[in-house]
Amino acid sequence: MSLTKSLRPGGKHGLSSKESRDPIGFAVAALNVVAQSPLIDRLGLRKQTEQAVFTTTRGGFKALGAASRSFARRGAAGKGGVRVPAANPQHVFDLTPTEDEQMLVDVVTELATELIRPAAAKADEACAAPAEVLEASLEVGIPTLGVPESLGGIFEERSAMAGVLVAEALAKGDLGIGVATLAPGAVATALSLWGDEQQQQTYLPAFTGEAAQQSVPAAALALAEPTVLFDALAPATTARREGEELVLDGVKSLVPRGAEAELFVVGAQLDGKPVLVIVESATEGVRVEADPSMGVRAGALTKLHLDGVRVPAANVLGATDGSTYTECVRLSRLAWCGLAVGTAQAVLDYVTPYVKEREAFGEPVAHRQSVAFMVANIAIELQAMRLLTYRAAARAAQGKDFSREVALARKACADHGMRIGLDGVQLLGGHGFVKEHPVERWYRDLRAIGLAEGAVLV
Structure with a gap:
């Protein structure tokens, strides 16, 4: 066609x-x-x-889960x-x-x-x-x-x-x-x-x-938690069996659009293993709290409180031995890498014409080696991020083990992505500090790559 x-x-x-x-x-x-x-x-x-x-x-808003469906x-x-x-x-x-x-x-x-x-x-x-x-x-x-x-x-x-x-x-x-x-x-x-x-x-x-x-x-994958030294593979949220039901207790953070969400997939510990559990937002004990952050603000991030939430035991998604949960974490991190690459590309596309047009001391600032080299480093680091991310995605699509590849991609995107955001602000000088230009927003967003878990999945 x-x-x-x-x-x-x-x-x-x-x-x-x-x-x-x-x-x-x-x-x-x-x-x-x-x-x-x-x-x-x-x-x-x-x-x-x-x-x-x-x-x-x-903390200005707390609500029960949505119940429109x-x-x-x-x-x-x-x-x-x-x-x-x-x-x-x-x-x-x-x-x-x-x-x-x-x-x-x-x-x-x-x-x-x-x-x-x-x-x-x-x-x-x-x-x-x-x-x-x-x-x-x-x-x-x-x-x-x-x-x-x-x-x-x-x-x-x-x-x-x-x-x-x-x-x-x-x-x-x-x-x-x-x-x-x-x-x-x-x-x-x-x-x-x-x-x-x-x-x-x-x-x-x-x-x-x-x-x-x-x-x-609206639905959300809730894996992150507001705890010190949070380990994505060992959630503090618990799920215990009571007859044919599971009872969930815990708090999840960085949950996008939680106030309007009708369905959640929540990470929790069940019998000592991390699992995914389907939770409808209308279930008793589900409560959502506003949790705006430094970056990713348009995602309408929230905290999800689970207080004695009862769901059928059949709501466990996938295997109960931790393998499904681990794969979910890896695929989520892969999605965050894709977001990092796109945002870093936006930074490069914005600063390149800026340094060519911005003049200081009678010539474009791009004529200064320190500026030109900084832009070149952004392009080099971005390409490394992209290739590592694509490689991990290709192996995931083919059903191959991609644990090593996604670990490398996440490390590169977290470190280089944050550096690209910082360099973008630096290249704009005083303009990088004001909201008239979008680079300060991209810098705030890129800092989330190294700590965000869940929310997105590929």
Whole structure:
């Protein structure tokens, strides 16, 4: 299918049912919708009174979980769910995106350029992503990137590489909005990777079914905790068995869009092993508290309090021996690496023309070796971050062990990403300290890469 192919009537956005499942057809349709949508002309943020109260102070808002959607249980508990097959292994070291992946990235890049970047400053100030941007991300199909085609997704093979590319493209617009946009997809991807038949049939239709054409539930992957020397692989949150139920106690932090979330996937210790547990936000004992941070503010970060929360024992997602939880942590870190690469690229794209145009002592500051070398170092470090991240994503997509690769990628993105943010501020001089320029926001966002856990997943 080519870009110039006309869209036939029949499916969503003018595509036939077969085309609506084709990544290129889906991307073309989404781009057409975004281009014709009035969203581009109205970038105002949500002004709901509750949200304003929510973001005013650190502890100024506490609420029970959202209860606007019910999830009727379907399917057989414990029966294996549908899995996305691994991508075909390549026998050469080639990280070039496929045609389908590149088409999707082009659409998301358009979204980031036209909608996300212009709204980023206000979103950072309001601690909330614009509703218009979140709606546009649904039209592009971002929440279903990790869902199998047979369950309503758009890829026939494992899409870890596509997920990283999309995260990178979104972060070029704004990392905080990118996190808010990717959060529901993290839960949908987790259900696709590790859910059994009942879990998939109960929860995935909200992300992929007819109801998802109007809205996808806000959902969050909650792994981080507000404890000193927090170890992502040893959560302090506990889950104990009582008959056919699990009782959860603990506090999770850095939970995106928690005030509006309807579904959580929570990390907890069960019988001495870390596991993932599905928790509906309407469950008694679930409480959300505002927790705005230094960076990633547009992600509407919150704390999730679990006080004697009772859920069915069948809500454990995946294996109970710790292997599923460990893989989840690694895939989450991989997603954060993609966000780091995109934000670092935004810094490089911004400072390069700036130092060429900014004059001091009668010549552009780029003529000074100290400035030129600093920009060159940003480009070198960024390329290292990108290649390590792509390598880890490619192995994950092929079903190979990627623990070493993702560890290297996270180390590089945490260290070099923070340095790139700092150098970006330094290169702008006094302008790097004021909000008139976006580099100070990118610097704050990049500092989250080394400590953030959960929230996003590929």
